[in-house]
Amino acid sequence: xxxxxxxxxxxxxxxxxxxxxxxxxxxxxxxxxxxxxxxxxxxxxxxxxxxxxxxxxxxxxxxxxxxxxxxxxxxxxxxxxxxxxxxxxxxxxxxxxxxxxxxxxxxxxxxxxxxxxxxxxxxxxxxxxxxxxxxxxxxxxxxxxxxxxxxxxxxxxxxxxxxxxxxxxxxxxxxxxxxxxxxxxxxxxxxxxxxxxxxxxxxxxxxxxxxxxxxxxxxxxxxxxxxxxxxxxxxxxxxxxxxxxxxxxxxxxxxxxxxxxxxxxxxxxxxxxxxxxxxxx
Numbered sequence: 001x002x003x004x005x006x007x008x009x010x011x012x013x014x015x016x017x018x019x020x021x022x023x024x025x026x027x028x029x030x031x032x033x034x035x036x037x038x039x040x041x042x043x044x045x046x047x048x049x050x051x052x053x054x055x056x057x058x059x060x061x062x063x064x065x066x067x068x069x070x071x072x073x074x075x076x077x078x079x080x081x082x083x084x085x086x087x088x089x090x091x092x093x094x095x096x097x098x099x100x101x102x103x104x105x106x107x108x109x110x111x112x113x114x115x116x117x118x119x120x121x122x123x124x125x126x127x128x129x130x131x132x133x134x135x136x137x138x139x140x141x142x143x144x145x146x147x148x149x150x151x152x153x154x155x156x157x158x159x160x161x162x163x164x165x166x167x168x169x170x171x172x173x174x175x176x177x178x179x180x181x182x183x184x185x186x187x188x189x190x191x192x193x194x195x196x197x198x199x200x201x202x203x204x205x206x207x208x209x210x211x212x213x214x215x216x217x218x219x220x221x222x223x224x225x226x227x228x229x230x231x232x233x234x235x236x237x238x239x240x241x242x243x244x245x246x247x248x249x250x251x252x253x254x255x256x257x258x259x260x261x262x263x264x265x266x267x268x269x270x271x272x273x274x275x276x277x278x279x280x281x
Contacts, residue, residue, distance in 0.1 A: 001079070001082065001083045001087055001088060001089065001090060002088065002089045002090070003079065003089075003090050003092060004089060004090065004091050004092070005091075005092055005093060005094075005097065006093070006097055007093070007097065007138060010089070010091045010138055010139070011138070013089045014052070014089065014139065014140070017050045017052075017088055017089065018050070022048075022049035022050050023047075023048045023049045023050070023142040023143070024048060024049070024050050024051075024052060024139065024140070024141045024142050024143075025043075025044030025045070025047060025048030025050070025051045025052070025141060025142065025143045025144070025145065026044070026051075026052050026053070026054070026135070026136075026139045026141035026143070026144040026145070026168075027040045027041050027044050027051070027052070027053045027054075027087075027144075027145050028053070028054045028056075028132060028135050028144065028146075029053060029054060029055055029056075029078075030055070030056060030057045030058060030071065030186065031055040031056075031057060031072075031073055031074070031075065031078050031186070032071075032072040032073060032074055032078065032186040032189070033077070033078045033081050033082070033186075034176075034184045034185070034186060034188075035176050035184055036147055036149070036175070036176035036183075036184035036185070037081075038081065038085060039147075039173060039176050040145040040146070040147060040173050041053065041082065041085045041087060041145075042085060043145055043171070043173055044143065044145050045085060045086055045087075047143060047171075048142060048143060050088050050089075051085075051086065051087050051088060052087065052088060052089045052090070052091070052139055052141065053082055053087050053089075053090050053091070054090070054091040054092075054093075054135055054139075055075065055078055055079075055090060055091070055092050056091070056092070056093055056098060056131070057071050057073065058098075058127060058128070058131045059095050059127075060099075060123075060126070060127030060130060060131060061123075061124050061125075061126075061127030061128050061131065062124075062127070063121055063122060063123055063124065070190065071186070072186055072187075072189050072190065075092065079092075091135075091138070091139075098131070098134065105130075106126055106129075106130050107126070107129040107130045107133045107160060107164075108125070108126045108129055108130075109125065109129060109156050109159045109160055109163070112125065112152065112155060112156050112159055112249065113125035113126055113129065113156060115249065116152055116240070116242050116244070116249065116263060117152050117240070117263065117265060117274070118152070120239060120240055120265060125152070125153065125156050128153055128156060128157070129156055129157070129160050132144075132157055132160070133160065133164070133166070136161075136166050136168055140168075141168055142168065142169065143168065143169045143170075143171050144157075144168050144169070144170055144171065145171045145173055146170065146171070146172060146173070147172070147173055147174075147175060147176070148172045148173060148174050148175050148276065148278075149175040149183050149184075149185070149274065149275065149276060150274070151261055151263060151276040151278075152249065152263065154170070154172050155249060157170055158170050175275070175276070177203065178200075180200040180203075181200045181203030181204060181207070182196075182199050182200045182202070182203060182273075183202070183203065183273070183274075183275045185273065185274075187271050187272070187273060188271075188273075190270075190271045191268055191271055192268075194235060195235055195268035195269075195271065198233045198234075198235040198236060198268065199236075199266075199268055199273060201229070201230055201232070201233040201236055201266075202230065202236075202264055202266055202273060202275045203275060204229070205226045205229040205230050205264070206226075206262060206264065206275060206276075206277040208225070208226070208229055209222060209225075209226055209262055209277060209279065210277070210279060212225060213256055213260070213279050213281065216255065216256075217255070217256060218253075218254055218255050218256070219243050219252045219253050219254065219255075219256060219260075220253065222243060222256065222262075223241050223242075223243055226241050226262065226264070227241050230264070230266060235268055235269075236266050236267075236268060237266065237267040237268070237269065238264075238265075238266050238267075239265040239266060239267050239272065240263070240264070240265045241262070241263070241264050241265075242262070242263045243256075243260055243261075243262050243263075244260065244261055244263065245258065245259070245260065245261075246258075246259040246260055246261040246278050246279075246280075247259070249261070256281055257281060258281055259278065259279065259280045259281055260278070260279050260281070261276055261277070261278045261279075262276060262277045262279065263276050264276065
């Protein structure tokens with residue numbers, strides 16, 4: 001496995017790997033890898049001739065400098081995990097390598113970036129779209145893999161690729177969960193013991209929502225019942241619960257008559273956890 005710290009090293013490594021028209025699968029990450037990331041890597045290995053990954057904690061998608069500083073990191077462990085799965089090349093830039101000092105260009109999906117989680121975290125999806133565009137330009141992958149847990153992020157990236165005619169197949173991979181239902185996330189390690197025990201209430205509320213939708217319910221009632229369910233856990237501070245069209249994220253009201261996605265953001269001080277559930281009608 002080749003580890004590249006600079007753009008020039010990465011381009012050179014990929015040029016050699018692409019010989020004979022080999023397909024390249026890309027798994028972009030911010031490191032501190034867990035089983036969810038490994039699921040993406042294994043899917044990429046199964047579907048491509050060559051698999052590449054990036055490890056870069058992207059500063060432009062963090063609104064809070066303290067959150068950026070506290071983001072967990074363990075580069076040696078991450079590289080060992082990727083090596084064991086057969087990844088061929090890993091890009092590990094520092095911010096000054098990734099961004100020009102006087103960079104002026106951003107990428108933003110105007111509507112998708114500034115609604116739902118985009119309202120809760122202003123500028124977040126602009127940072128995501130910009131860095132992913134840069135990674136797509138650098139790697140020029142055949143396919144790129146992202147988890148469905150970050151559902152709005154996945155739609156932002158798919159929309160960006162469509163609008164900018166970027167020749168990459170964006171592949172969403174179902175959320176990987178702990179045995180108690182908690183969605184796997186690098187942030188989970190920051191939870192206190194008490195918060196970690198409480199956090200599965202999010203997945204439980206989404207399981208409950210499946211039953212409620214099947215029985216017939218309005219969007220407003222469903223949202224309130226999910227909120228009330230999570231609020232039974234005293235350590236949970238609900239930040240947002242959104243019920244949207246599963247394919248466009250358009251707002252819905254009245255009785256649920258089409259496929260929906262439920263997007264939940266809950267803070268267990270000071271850690272913000274997100275989860276989602278697509279429910280077909």
